[in-house]
Amino acid sequence: MQRIVFLDSGTVPVELRKPGFSHTWSAYEQTSADQLQERLANATIIVTNKVQLREPVLSKLSQLRLIAVTATGYDNIEIQVCRKRGIAVANVPGYAKQSVPEHVFLFILALRRNLVAYREAVRAGRWKTSPHPNLAVFPIEDLHGSLLGLVGYGALARGVEQLARAFGMQILIAERKGANSLRPGRASFADVLKQADIVSLHSPLTPETQQLLGTYEFSLMKPSDLLINTARGGLIDEAALAEALRSGRLAGAGLDVLSEEPPKNGSPLLENDVPNLIVTPHVAWTSRQALAILAEEVILNIEAFNSGRPRNLVTL
Numbered sequence: 001m002q003r004i005v006f007l008d009s010g011t012v013p014v015e016l017r018k019p020g021f022s023h024t025w026s027a028y029e030q031t032s033a034d035q036l037q038e039r040l041a042n043a044t045i046i047v048t049n050k051v052q053l054r055e056p057v058l059s060k061l062s063q064l065r066l067i068a069v070t071a072t073g074y075d076n077i078e079i080q081v082c083r084k085r086g087i088a089v090a091n092v093p094g095y096a097k098q099s100v101p102e103h104v105f106l107f108i109l110a111l112r113r114n115l116v117a118y119r120e121a122v123r124a125g126r127w128k129t130s131p132h133p134n135l136a137v138f139p140i141e142d143l144h145g146s147l148l149g150l151v152g153y154g155a156l157a158r159g160v161e162q163l164a165r166a167f168g169m170q171i172l173i174a175e176r177k178g179a180n181s182l183r184p185g186r187a188s189f190a191d192v193l194k195q196a197d198i199v200s201l202h203s204p205l206t207p208e209t210q211q212l213l214g215t216y217e218f219s220l221m222k223p224s225d226l227l228i229n230t231a232r233g234g235l236i237d238e239a240a241l242a243e244a245l246r247s248g249r250l251a252g253a254g255l256d257v258l259s260e261e262p263p264k265n266g267s268p269l270l271e272n273d274v275p276n277l278i279v280t281p282h283v284a285w286t287s288r289q290a291l292a293i294l295a296e297e298v299i300l301n302i303e304a305f306n307s308g309r310p311r312n313l314v315t316l
Helices: 033-039 079-085 099-112 115-123 155-166 189-195 215-220 238-246 288-306
Strands: 002-006 023-027 045-048 066-069 088-090 147-151 170-173 198-201 226-229 252-255 277-279
Touching (some): 045 288, 079 088, 099 155, 099 198, 099 252, 155 170, 215 238, 238 252
Parallel strands (some): 045 066, 147 198
């Protein structure tokens, strides 16, 4: 009988149905590092979203056969160790291919049209006391004709591209940073930063992409540019971005992710003096529709593995 342990059910705001085979199911709202060993004793299948599963823990789980990730990203799992130990890891690609791109455009539209500034102006009574019927005190920019740079080009970036083309935007797709050659349809990483009006990040977090954007990269961008990140917080040097926004090196940023989540130790980007920044608490993926897909796909991954027909494996 399979022993399934869900380590952090509190991070997934939807209930998962139980697999259609004989098993035991234990679910914990959250799990700390010092609770892992006890909770995973004799576990054959782990379900997790963000719990760190590294070699010191994985090496002690002799019965573990599958880690079912309730997400697309799996940088919290030491994949090479799983491969060596014969532990399969399955993720859920593409479940948020509408939800995340729409969130990207939530940021872009809010920043380009100064939504927050206008909301605060109305709340402060500035429209009420205006001598004119309109209160056109903050600049508004159209998206039509703007150049959108995509860093990373998976399912979510392609969803962003589709929406961008509907707005009449032009698209640049970045080659990997430091690449010696360009794939067809790609522009160099530096050229995308130099030319794009808006840069949207969709790369996984790996040792190669850690702090992909820092002071030098921001210096390549135009002062009118926007930066959007709905991927992983670690892609950005947060102190450098805060300084770029304060100095006017960048016009604005929209972030759904930070390098520490939740940001218990604070972040340079959460200081009150950082202008033209919108931060949401890693919720771009949580539309009702996306969650329904995610919940079903996780269990389908588990059932497929149990039946000997694994799917969505990232350990191949």
